[in-house]
Amino acid sequence: MRQASPVLAVRGATKRFGGLVAVNAMDFDVAEHQVMGLIGPNGSGKSTTLNLISGALPLTAGTISLRGTPISGLPAQTITRKGVSRTFQLVRLLPSMTVLDNVVAGAVFGHRRLWGAEARAQAETLLERVGLGGQGHLPVGQLTYIDTKRVELARTLAGDPKLLLLDEWLAGLNPTELQIGIDLIRSLRDEGRTIILVEHVMDAIRSLCDRCVVMAAGTKIAEGTPAEVLSDAEVIRAYLGDDDA
Amino acid sequence: MTLTASDLRNLVLAALALAVCALLPFGGSGYWLGIGVTIVMFTALATSWALFSGPTHYISLATAAFFGVGTYVTGLGFEVLPFWSLIGIAGLIGAVLAALVGFATLRLSGVYFVIFTLGLAELVRQVITWGQNMTGQRGLYVLTDITEAGIYWWLLGLSAAVYLGGWLIGRSRLGFALRIIGDDETVAAHSGINTAFAKVMLFMVPGAVAAMTGAILAPRYVYIEPSLAFAPILSFQVVIMALLGGASRLWGPLVGVIPFTLLLESISSNFPNQTTLVLGVAFLVIVYFLPRGFVGLLEDARGGLRKRAGGMA
Ligand SMILES: Nc1ncnc2c1ncn2[C@@H]1O[C@H](COP(=O)(O)OP(=O)(O)O)[C@@H](O)[C@H]1O
Ligand SMILES: [Mg+2]
Numbered sequence: 001m002r003q004a005s006p007v008l009a010v011r012g013a014t015k016r017f018g019g020l021v022a023v024n025a026m027d028f029d030v031a032e033h034q035v036m037g038l039i040g041p042n043g044s045g046k047s048t049t050l051n052l053i054s055g056a057l058p059l060t061a062g063t064i065s066l067r068g069t070p071i072s073g074l075p076a077q078t079i080t081r082k083g084v085s086r087t088f089q090l091v092r093l094l095p096s097m098t099v100l101d102n103v104v105a106g107a108v109f110g111h112r113r114l115w116g117a118e119a120r121a122q123a124e125t126l127l128e129r130v131g132l133g134g135q136g137h138l139p140v141g142q143l144t145y146i147d148t149k150r151v152e153l154a155r156t157l158a159g160d161p162k163l164l165l166l167d168e169w170l171a172g173l174n175p176t177e178l179q180i181g182i183d184l185i186r187s188l189r190d191e192g193r194t195i196i197l198v199e200h201v202m203d204a205i206r207s208l209c210d211r212c213v214v215m216a217a218g219t220k221i222a223e224g225t226p227a228e229v230l231s232d233a234e235v236i237r238a239y240l241g242d243d244d245a
Numbered sequence: 246m247t248l249t250a251s252d253l254r255n256l257v258l259a260a261l262a263l264a265v266c267a268l269l270p271f272g273g274s275g276y277w278l279g280i281g282v283t284i285v286m287f288t289a290l291a292t293s294w295a296l297f298s299g300p301t302h303y304i305s306l307a308t309a310a311f312f313g314v315g316t317y318v319t320g321l322g323f324e325v326l327p328f329w330s331l332i333g334i335a336g337l338i339g340a341v342l343a344a345l346v347g348f349a350t351l352r353l354s355g356v357y358f359v360i361f362t363l364g365l366a367e368l369v370r371q372v373i374t375w376g377q378n379m380t381g382q383r384g385l386y387v388l389t390d391i392t393e394a395g396i397y398w399w400l401l402g403l404s405a406a407v408y409l410g411g412w413l414i415g416r417s418r419l420g421f422a423l424r425i426i427g428d429d430e431t432v433a434a435h436s437g438i439n440t441a442f443a444k445v446m447l448f449m450v451p452g453a454v455a456a457m458t459g460a461i462l463a464p465r466y467v468y469i470e471p472s473l474a475f476a477p478i479l480s481f482q483v484v485i486m487a488l489l490g491g492a493s494r495l496w497g498p499l500v501g502v503i504p505f506t507l508l509l510e511s512i513s514s515n516f517p518n519q520t521t522l523v524l525g526v527a528f529l530v531i532v533y534f535l536p537r538g539f540v541g542l543l544e545d546a547r548g549g550l551r552k553r554a555g556g557m558a
Contacts, residue, residue, distance in 0.1 A: 055434075056431065056434075075439075076431075076434040077433075077434045077435075077436075077437050077438055077439050080434070080435055081437045086435060092431065092432050093429075094425055094428040095428055096427070096428050097424070097428065105425050108421060109433075109436045109438045113437075155432075
């Protein structure tokens with residue numbers, strides 16, 4: 001069951017907000033080139049777990065290591081520069097900038113730290129890749145919802161991250177867009193990136209994930225292949241009564 | 246670094262404008278030279294202020310603190326050191342002071358930052374007053390042979406340096422980082438930007454410039470004392486001029502400084518003691534009618550024209 005040298009190792013990760021334990025002693029590993037699904041009902045602590053990994057929030061207890069080196073306690077910018085990059089559940093773009101500059105931002109300050117023409121070329125390549133080729137000059141205020149998600153993904157990729165954290169990136173897409181999105185994420189894995197996918201869309205989980213960790217009320221309740229966890233009695237119980245089941 | 250044709254044209258135009266401005270003292274009018282000194286002084290202060298506050302939206306009221314420190318550097322040192330070195334020392338002290346203030350406060354949210362910077366001028370003033378009381382002085386005489394024209398040229402050079410620096414920062418990683426921070430600090434950190442470091446670095450620019458401005462202007466005052474050197478109204482004037490012009494463009498503050506200086510000048514010669522009232526009214530006008538300053542007006546007008554032209558095509 002244990003993979004050799006995990007990219008990410010989460011041990012006893014805990015986050016308390018006052019009296020609420022949003023993430024409770026989470027343990028899991030993510031192996032190189034793997035897509036790991038992080039699933040569970042709304043409010044079960046998935047986004048908070050991503051926040052702990054990306055450095056958006058400090059841990060209350062526990063450790064998180066990247067290739068054996070602890071990253072918990074480091075500021076978000078340091079973790080980003082080590083090659084961890086994320087999208088946000090509620091899309092965050094830079095409102096005063098064009099589509100291209102939004103993506104250039106990721107290229108300039110991310111893992112690779114490009115500048116000038118090189119950064120722009122990288123950004124244009126990525127816009128092409130997410131399906132926004134030639135749209136770089138648009139102000140982000142004019143984009144449709146799916147396009148804002150595309151820009152955010154392109155910005156995230158622009159720093160050439162090794163570990164990608166996607167928080168419900170496929171949510172809110174129509175069936176055609178969903179298929180495009182799934183293919184895009186698969187192509188990211190095929191080029192060697194390791195991905196943690198927080199997702200509700202079962203089709204995407206089944207077709208993309210090598211392994212899944214299931215959370216309920218901040219705690220890990222199951223772990224295994226998508227087929228295993230989705231037939232697990234406790235997982236079904238956790239999802240029952242939740243409209244995402 | 247690559248320069249486009251329009252960059253080169255702008256540089257040449259700026260150099261020409263600078264050369265023309267440098268001729269003012271030869272005009273022979275002491276009155277206009279005095280106004281010229283005020284304009285270049287506020288140009289340096291407001292433009293450097295906007296370099297930091299424009300992208301970050303942090304309102305700093307620390308100008309008077311840095312300025313006052315600068316005047317005291319000249320006041321204490323003019324008998325032993327050459328003037329140019331005092332300006333440099335003032336800039337260094339201003340930058341260091343700004344870095345300390347920045348590390349202490351730039352993690353705070355905007356409101357706390359405003360209050361802290363306002364308090365800073367008062368704090369430094371109290372410290373200097375205390376120091377003077379200990380040595381039994383009230384103020385300092387700054388008796389030099391530096392002329393009004395000399396002060397004007399020093400300030401003009403400083404303003405030119407601020408413009409050049411601002412232009413270079415705008416093209417640099419640091420400038421880009423500050424724009425991202427101004428848009429969304431969480432995204433900035435998650436893009437790999439050391440947000441605290443970037444903010445502190447840029448806050449050092451207005452700190453250094455304000456201290457250098459104070460050092461250059463000290464000889465003009467002849468006699469300096471804490472209440473004059475650290476007068477908080479200076480901080481408010483700088484904010485209002487920068488916002489009136491518009492802090493989102495390098496040239497924005499200048500567009501506010503010139504009309505506002507002329508307005509203040511005519512008011513203070515006709516109705517002395519009404520300066521504060523003018524500042525208050527100007528502030529209300531900005532908040533209610535010109536949230537993006539003259540720059541915003543111009544850009545809206547240009548956008549409107551383009552739209553109309555597009556509609557006809
Ligand atoms: N910044 C925060 N402050 C307080 N409570 C929070 C915060 N972020 C999340 N929570 C709470 O933590 C729990 C888990 O939230 P979240 O991680 O967003 O769940 P999920 O992403 O699985 O839907 C929820 O009860 C939520 O209200
Ligand atoms: Mg969530």
